[in-house]
Amino acid sequence: MLSQSFLTHGSIVNRTMELTFDRGTILVRGDVRVPNSIWDERSRAFRAPASYYKDIIDFLKTSGFDFKDDVLNLIPCPELQSNIVLRNYQKQAIDAWIASGKRGIVVLPTGSGKTIIGIKAISILNTPTIVVAPTLDLVDQWSSKLREEYKVEIGVLGGGKRDIKALTVSTYDSAYIHAEKLGNRFGFIIFDEVHHLPSESYRNIAEMFASAFRLGLTATFEREDGLHTELNRLVGGKVFEKRVKDLAGEHLSPFRLEKIVVELTKEERKEYAISQKIFSDYLRRSNITIRTPVDFQKLIMRSGRDSQARKALLARNKARGIAFNSISKVKELSELLKKHNKGKVFIFTEHNKMVHRISRDFLIPSITYRTTGKERSEILDRFRSGLYKAVVTSRVLDEGIDVPDADVGVILSGTGSTRAFIQRLGRILRKKDGKEAVLYEIVSAETSEITTAMKRKRSLKQ
Numbered sequence: 001m002l003s004q005s006f007l008t009h010g011s012i013v014n015r016t017m018e019l020t021f022d023r024g025t026i027l028v029r030g031d032v033r034v035p036n037s038i039w040d041e042r043s044r045a046f047r048a049p050a051s052y053y054k055d056i057i058d059f060l061k062t063s064g065f066d067f068k069d070d071v072l073n074l075i076p077c078p079e080l081q082s083n084i085v086l087r088n089y090q091k092q093a094i095d096a097w098i099a100s101g102k103r104g105i106v107v108l109p110t111g112s113g114k115t116i117i118g119i120k121a122i123s124i125l126n127t128p129t130i131v132v133a134p135t136l137d138l139v140d141q142w143s144s145k146l147r148e149e150y151k152v153e154i155g156v157l158g159g160g161k162r163d164i165k166a167l168t169v170s171t172y173d174s175a176y177i178h179a180e181k182l183g184n185r186f187g188f189i190i191f192d193e194v195h196h197l198p199s200e201s202y203r204n205i206a207e208m209f210a211s212a213f214r215l216g217l218t219a220t221f222e223r224e225d226g227l228h229t230e231l232n233r234l235v236g237g238k239v240f241e242k243r244v245k246d247l248a249g250e251h252l253s254p255f256r257l258e259k260i261v262v263e264l265t266k267e268e269r270k271e272y273a274i275s276q277k278i279f280s281d282y283l284r285r286s287n288i289t290i291r292t293p294v295d296f297q298k299l300i301m302r303s304g305r306d307s308q309a310r311k312a313l314l315a316r317n318k319a320r321g322i323a324f325n326s327i328s329k330v331k332e333l334s335e336l337l338k339k340h341n342k343g344k345v346f347i348f349t350e351h352n353k354m355v356h357r358i359s360r361d362f363l364i365p366s367i368t369y370r371t372t373g374k375e376r377s378e379i380l381d382r383f384r385s386g387l388y389k390a391v392v393t394s395r396v397l398d399e400g401i402d403v404p405d406a407d408v409g410v411i412l413s414g415t416g417s418t419r420a421f422i423q424r425l426g427r428i429l430r431k432k433d434g435k436e437a438v439l440y441e442i443v444s445a446e447t448s449e450i451t452t453a454m455k456r457k458r459s460l461k462q
Contacts, residue, residue: 016066019057021184024050024208026071035059050183051234053210071210075128075185077166082123082149087251089242090117096240097121097215103236105194105216109244110426111252111405114217115142118190119149121215127187128166130157132175132205134193137373142169142192172202179208188213195220195419197234198227206234219426220419224293244425252429253407255437259453261445262328272447275319282312323447324413325354330361332442336410337362337390344383344406347392348424350413358392358412367393395420405430409439413449 017030028034028046034056037048048056053071060067086094090113093106102125108114122129131142136159143154146167155165158174164182175182189209191197194216197206206214216235222228231237248254264272283290286309290296303309337345349355352368359366365379365388382388383406409428414420428437443449 016068017060018068019071021050021071021073021210022047023180024183024204026050026053026056026210028056030065030067032060032063032065049207050210051207054212072184072187074187075164075166077126077128078150078152080122080126080129080150080152080167082119084116084120084123084149086116086120087113089247089251090120093117093240093242094120094124098124100236100239102213102215104214104239105218105221105231105235105237107218107221107238107241109242109247109252109429110219110423111430112242112247114192114219115145118142118192118215118217119145121190122146122150122167122188125188125213127213128185129168129188129190130175130182130186130209130211131167131169131190131192132172133169134172134196136171138192139169139171172196172205175205176201179205183209183211186211188215190214191216191235192218194218194231194235195223195228198223198230203230203234219422222418224417244422244429248429251431253431253435253437255425255429255439257439257441259441259443260332261443261450262326262332263445264322264326264328264447268322268326269446272319272322275315275322276448278315279312279319282308320448321351321353323444323449324350325357326444329412329442329444330358333358333410333412334362336408336440340408341389343389343408344386345390345408345410346406346424346427347390347410347412348414349392349394352394354412355392355394362390362392364388364390364392367391369394405432407432407435407437409437411439411441414452418455 017028017032020027020029022043026048027040027043028037028048029044033039033046034048036052036055037046040047050071057069089108093108094117097104097106102121106114106117108117118131131146133139133142139156139158143156146169147154150167152167153165155163155168156170157164157168157178158171162178164185168186170178186209189206189211191206191214195218196202197216214235216231221231221238221241244252282288288295288299290299299309300313303313333347347358347364349358355366355368358364365382367376367379371379379388379391383391406428409424411424414424425439428439441453443453
């Protein structure tokens with residue numbers, strides 16, 4: 001970690017300093033050591049991550065030092081004014097962000113209009129802005145909404161495109177690649193689905209951009225690996241949060257959750273018990289306890305050198321597959337589809353194997369990671385129009401993408417991830433007069449799915 005001391009390097013000869021941007025960092029030429037900087041012998045200057053630009057400026061001004069600031073080279077920007085009308089909670093979110101120095105993270109459920117908050121923030125700052133999103137679908141979504149609101153050309157970075165404008169939308173991958181060159185071109189940076197940012201590579205985006213103003217948007221702030229604590233340093237802390245239960249009824253559809261427990265067949269129970277015992281026995285013999293995703297990752301790494309660990313993991317995967325893909329689940333799904341034959345149903349599974357099975361058995365269109373963008377758009381458009389009454393998908397629709405509203409969700413299988421559960425619930429919560437959404441969880445009795453379902457549901461009560 002870079003030192004935060006304010007000591008000078010050698011004797012002070014000249015208090016007038018020069019600040020420049022260099023490959024995602026700020027070079028400070030002079031004799032004063034600024035916060036979060038280290039001495040770079042090759043450059044004969046102090047060097048700090050570009051993300052500390054505002055802190056450095058504040059320190060120099062407060063300390064009374066003379067300095068020349070050549071860090072920013074902002075893209076020429078047209079007038080960016082929006083007349084978008086905010087809901088009361090969106091206005092509260094913007095006010096909280098402004099009060100926090102126009103930095104920080106807003107946490108709102110899927111379908112509650114986080115993009116609208118970002119659009120309003122751009123209007124308030126009226127400065128060149130880059131929006132960073134995790135997928136090309138979200139890049140397209142942001143580009144379309146920004147173009148519609150501001151009536152200007154929108155730059156796109158990602159998917160083979162490299163078109164930089166005053167308003168630019170980028171994937172995380174492309175922003176990471178080009179941060180060294182673009183880090184001083186934008187006054188404002190928005191991180192959509194900001195929970196991605198703390199990962200080892202992506203955090204460099206925030207560190208290499210000098211943008212003083214920052215906004216993070218997400219439906220789920222916490223990460224299972226605990227790295228969300230890095231967000232305070234990278235973007236600013238959580239400044240506003242509303243959960244599903246806070247908005248349901250008035251701004252989101254009222255909803256209910258129903259858990260349906262089904263029995264494994266005799267053969268499935270036998271196979272599940274055998275596989276689960278192999279896994280449990282290995283953990284007991286090796287004195288291993290799995291409490292967190294990090295613990296499980298350690299076990300995976302161990303399996304690379306321990307054949308028994310590998311055997312145990314394969315047995316665990318087989319047991320989970322049996323629970324996830326039980327014959328009884330398919331029968332229960334059939335009953336739900338009959339019950340809600342006039343509704344619009346999203347069916348979620350963990351594995352593509354079950355997606356293809358349901359698609360084949362019930363003649364329901366499917367969306368997986370292999371579905372092309374064109375085909376996915378056609379399926380969702382037909383679902384939106386009512387031509388399709390149901391869609392089955394794996395995890396590709398869990399996050400971010402703007403999908404048509406449904407009133408019924410069925411989780412056939414999934415992890416205990418709070419993020420995935422909130423995202424899936426959000427798919428059925430878009431407000432519509434007279435609508436009550438229902439989310440079914442079909443879980444296999446006497447399996448680890450029971451505990452997993454309890455973990456998911458606890459996320460709504462936090």
